[in-house]
Amino acid sequence: MATAAATRDAVFKALADPTRRALFEQLSRAGEQTVVVLTARAGVSQPAVSKHLRVLKRARLVNGRREGRETHYSAQPKALAPLMDWMEFYGKFWAERFDALDEVLKEMKG
Amino acid sequence: MATAAATRDAVFKALADPTRRALFEQLSRAGEQTVVVLTARAGVSQPAVSKHLRVLKRARLVNGRREGRETHYSAQPKALAPLMDWMEFYGKFWAERFDALDEVLKEMKG
């Protein structure tokens, strides 16, 4: 089984590449798309698109639905959850610190 | 000026490496730390840590405060904002979760 940390790492790495991010964005905005359609917008070759989709798939960010000779890919935003959890966690330290700062400021004013 | 997209890319790339993420996490949890202290936990050499800190700094995720011969680094969670914005946009579904994140964001921006 994939540990939480391993999954998080896969998602971070998958989204680190701008071409991959663009693919995910395109699928998020436009819904299901075939590889040819994605390739038309991607600015790289079809094999490159297929490789990127493979990486995104391993991170569960996209899903491929085979239909005849074409494969329809779709975004799986659920897979962003590990990132959100991570940011929520490390963003909270920040918020707490702000709260602390607020209190200090109030003390000063009072 | 750095475009929003370039900044976002820098942040994504900076956080894609687990060692770098660990450094950011450490600084988030424990507050300011010197390079020697960070190196002790990092599991890689001091020059490696310095290089990672440089990358994090370019993404504005950390800040270095020079004090005599030592440099104290601190996390700058504000720099997570581009990621949060991106995820908010592309992960709309997760509304409930984002409510929590939005609060954090507002705290951060205030």
Added chain:
DNA sequence: ACGAAGGATAACCATTTGGTTATGGTTTCG
């Protein structure tokens, strides 16, 4: 049946990346 389309895989290549050791520049301490 056959040619063309869709898409995955293979083989290959250049560049980037993450690490190392060595070294250099300041600052602190005895």
Added chain:
DNA sequence: CGAAACCATAACCAAATGGTTATCCTTCGT
């Protein structure tokens, strides 16, 4: 002053990455 501590930079290296072209398999249309 001289040695040691802190950290950044340089030089180097192996491995990973992102791209390409070539090819194979399956499926559709005629």
